[in-house]
Amino acid sequence: MRMTHALVAAPVLLALAGCGQSVGNGQQSGGAKAKTVTIKGSDTMVILCGRWAEIYMHHNPGVKVQVTGGGTGVGVAALINGGTDICAASRPMKDKEKAQVKARHGKDAVAPGKEVCETPVALDGLSVIVNESNPAEQLSLDQLDGIYRGKIADWKEVGGAPGRIVCYGRENSSGTHLYFKEHVLKNQDFAANVQSLPGTAAIINAVSKDKSGIGYSGVGFVVPGVKEIKVSAKEGEKGILPTKENVVSGVYPISRKLYFYTVGEPAGEVKTFIEWTLGEEGQKVCEQVGYYPMPRR
């Protein structure tokens, strides 16, 4: 669902931004002209950035924030070519990409080694949930991989009561589906009998009613009837619950940071915008959209 909104949101925001062009830091151009901040990149983040842009523009009528999706790779390419002020990325930038930015924009850097400025803006993680009556407490990433690829079919193999494991997941158009596939299944296919449900709420409902069910959802959706499983990166390690602290500190294995990248230290309107997203109001938006806020500094 998040992706669906993203696709709808992108053109709408483009339309809102109107004729606003990518003119770098609006402050520098000055005058009566509307200041424009452009954000390009991760589809996962389009809805989040769209909300931020909406609220920010509401507070600052003179500023236009233009959000475009296309994927992290598209955003990085745009940052290298100078086509965007901010690159939204759902993964850290690769060294090779940083080197490209450095080669193109080395002169703009404030200080050596600071050619690319990385600002984590939100945290994204997935909870693994089972029915509250399920005795299983913890699963490793390898066990999850086996369960969702159909290699582990019975709960007794992973510490539950004997019985067939019923896997619930999202449709293949969902960003959550792709994230789980990439991070847990290492890009292998889901088993054919994984049931795809239309939305996180449907998964949670199904697991709350199905004693042998297992599902995944965004963090922070736990309701009575389901419990979160502790996840360990490797078999035998201590399992970790996706509490706010564990996700925020980065020890929970199925979580990632969402970043804003800029060329050099952000300045002017871009800086004000990024600082606002990290502030109290901006971080509250993260939680509303379904992510965790960044740890307070």
Place this chain on the structure above:
Amino acid sequence: MRAGGVLSHAEAVSAAAHGNDAVAPAVSPLARKSSGAASDLVAAYLIKACACLAIVSLVLIFVFIGKEALPVFTSAEIRQEAGVGELFLPAAEAPAFAWQPVSEPPRYSLLPLLAGTLKVTVIAVLAAIPLAIAAALFTSEFAPAWLREIIKPVIELLAGIPSVVIGFFCLMVLADWLQQAFGWTFRLNAITAGLGLSLAVIPIVYTMAEDAFTSVPRAYREGSLAMGASRWQTAWRIVLPASSAGLLAACVLGFGRAVGETMIVLMASGNSALLSLSPTESIRTFSATIAAELGEVVVGSSHYHVLFFIGAFLFVLTFLANLAGHWWIGRLQRRLQGAT
């Protein structure tokens, strides 16, 4: 697109069932040349235009779907990934039949989806048709007038329930009841979705069947009763056979609705593309696949064209069912007319 197809068919069938009286009002204003002739003419053309608009839009929809589906046959690039062989024949590597469109490389076998669609449709039709026809027979032949005035609108009201509401009911309530009653491993399965689907099919079949029963001439019933037959014998041996053409039309329409219904199966079937015959396993239908995947697909990719191919396939499937239904109805009607 699906609703359009079914509706136009409904009109066609009801026009056939009631003779040609539906066409008459559109023609008569033209014949009457009075002071209001000009406005009559305008009204007649407006009505004609509306009728043509329905046909034109239906044709345009089909042309659009066909055009987007065509690359499955014509484009060399897409045929490599999703040619007709990949869609219907077993693949070289296991599993032989897999619907994994976001896999690398993507797998586009349609057979699991076809199996799911047929399974859920058969279950829905088997559950709905006997119930709907029996209900229609009761209201038209046995129920006292006051009871008929209650039952008929209530069942017809069922058609007004949005399918997403029925789907939600199946997902949250019906699935639990069935799992508790039968202890199935999978909560969401072909039977759950099929029973939900039958809720959408029942009002259509009921309304058509009721129409068919009431259009049986009174003389048939009176003759039968006069010969000493009981009401049940009259209903079973006279009214039922005499309205068989209308009943068949009802079944065909019910089938069309079941094949094309999307929201109920999307929510209640579990959507896993399995090639199996077991009715207690989860299924994925054509319509749900289109609904779930078309929103995010890259325009022009093989996945996109395969989804349109599925749409065209569904279109052809219901079209053939309707055509066969029409042909059979015509035959029945001729035979009945010959017999009287």
